[in-house]
Amino acid sequence: MRVIAGALKGRRLVTPRGATTRPTADQVRTALMDTLAPRLPGARMLDLFAGAGAVGLEALSRGAAHTTFVERDGRAAAALVQNVRELGVAGRARVLRGDVGRELTRLAGLGERFEIVFLDPPYAEDGVEQTLAALGAGDLLVPGGLVVAQHFTKRKPGEEYGALRAFRERRFGETTLTFFQAGG
8 A cells, every 4th residue: 555646645654464454445545535635734633543644644745734643453553553654744743542532532622633533443333323423412523624435335424413414425335435525
């Protein structure tokens, strides 16, 4: 797996061995970044269920100011830390190893705010709805901030979660990206 475009284009990413993560396919990552392109320069991003960090690192490569990564799995988090170090973006990245729900609560308590949030929970756990509900009820997003949920196409999330409203959907076979915007 490599960074697709931007300042880090072509740089190789380390991925954990085994089936603990499901990296976002290049086609999906490209479509996601193309959609986010106008909002990326200078943005603060939150990459939830980050795995080895391909999405958040791609955002940094394309101009995001900072990405906070949250990953629970030890092997994936170790690969992510290695990627951050080897790409030389440690000053623009923070890796949090832990449960997404607990980390969201902690980040909100610290007063953190993000322009873009990406979430890609394991399809078997179906954590999309729970995570969207927590984001929609909290204060982690700036007004007008975006949340993009990657999910199994057959498990479409709702249209509304607190302050979040769905406004766009992009389908790639069994994978779909649903875009939400924060009101306010």
